Amino acid sequence: MLELNQKYRVAVVMVSHDLTLNQYAQRVYQIKDGVLTVKVGVENVEDCLA
Numbered sequence: 001m002l003e004l005n006q007k008y009r010v011a012v013v014m015v016s017h018d019l020t021l022n023q024y025a026q027r028v029y030q031i032k033d034g035v036l037t038v039k040v041g042v043e044n045v046e047d048c049l050a
Helices: 002-008 019-024 045-049
Strands: 027-032 035-040
Touching: none
Parallel strands: none
Antiparallel strands: 027 035
């Protein structure tokens, strides 16, 4: 998916409850208590739990 994003300049939107998939994302959007947050440059699962 990352190759598609870089080569063809397309966005890939993946929706999941599996936090281990964050390692494939450049940006993670999270909805918690109705509030949308953005975490850029996510390195590991613990970064998304903060």
